[in-house]
Amino acid sequence: MKKVYASAAEALDGLLFDGMFIAAGGFGLCGIPELLIDAIKDAGTKDITVASNNCGVDDFGLGILLQTRQIKKMISSYVGENAEFMRQYLSGELELEFNPQGTLAERMRAGGAGIPGFYTKTGVGTVIAEGKPHMDFDGVTYVLERGIVADLSIVKAWKADTSGNLVFRKTARNFNPPAATCGKVCVVEVEEIVPVGSLDPDHIHLPGIYVTRIIQGEHEKRIENRTVRSKESV
Template sequence: MQKIYPDAAAALDGLLHDGMFIAAGGFGLCGIPELLLAAIKDAGTKDLTFASNNAGVDDFGIGILLQTRQVKKMISSYVGENAEFMRQYLSGELELEFNPQGTLAERMRSGGCGIPGFYTKTGVGTVIADGKDHKDFPTGQNGAMETYIMEEGIFADLSIVKAWKADETGNLVFRKTARNFNPPAAMCGKTCVVEVEEIVPTGSLDPDAIHLPGIYVHRIIQGTHEKRIEQRTVREKA
């Protein structure tokens, strides 16, 4: 199966449609699939729902799709540094489903494993729990009952992620903290498209160093990536 494509537009060809649900890897500006996001912007696909920890910043990451009003809903844990994200949410222009970070990661992972739902204590007694099934389990001290809420697994139409290296069969290696949400995001899409800094021959990766097996990966592109710093803090010159 040929998985390598020449560029982002080619890798997304035939996959995009209005109203689709996309899971995107990355955290802030670390490990975001910037080339694929730019290609989605250029394609003009609209009414998108994104499951992503956040939306990057105003002019980078998912932020570029917020600027062009191509995003209808975000499933995220953090509004953070993106002023346009915050503005659209507060003005009612953008739907937002808040998720605790661990819950969001587990929802993605569960979808990738074919698990439709799971119970967690995170969010019990808060607005996160509103409208969700509650159930008590004997998990407390001496078997005391504790309340959990049920969260649903995420099953996306498309996953877009950023990795450091891939071999020709799609086995992936992520670099340090850029690993973040990328593996679970890659798992939960019907189709997974990955952009990488380097494609290496099959068999050249140490099997013990592979973070995500190629069974989850359908299309790969290699590209040049911008190394942005989200927050730069320096001390004053002495």
């Protein structure tokens, strides 16, 4: 089965449609699938629901899909540094389903593991739990959260072999593995593709069974908030 494609546009060919549900990896601007996001923008796919920790910044990452009004709904933990995200939400132009970060990660992991739902204490007694089934276990109240199954997962990894086994680099691992597992189809962008057998099996973070298509590309690796010390403090 061919998994390596020449470009993001080729890797997404035949997978995009209006009204689709996409799970996207990344945290802030760390480990985001920026090349695939750009290709989705260029494809003009609209009315998208996106499950992601946040929505990038105004002019980078998922934020560019907000600027082009291609996203209809976000399932997120954090509005963050994105002023357009906040503006569209407060003006009623964008649907938003807030999830605590751990709950969102577990919803993705559960969907990828074939688990339709799970109970958690997180959010009980808050607006997060409104309208959701509750259950008491050992005298403690829990709320039911549904697993996420997306039409498409888009993630960023450091290395892949040609069969799709993935290695993530440090904190860029973040939401990428659970996002990758919960998609019916998973497309991955990486910095390097190596032959099968090049990766130490003990160092593989996500097995290739979850990965459908791969591209290799150059990445900007933008820093969301650059913070430096003054010379006097060194």
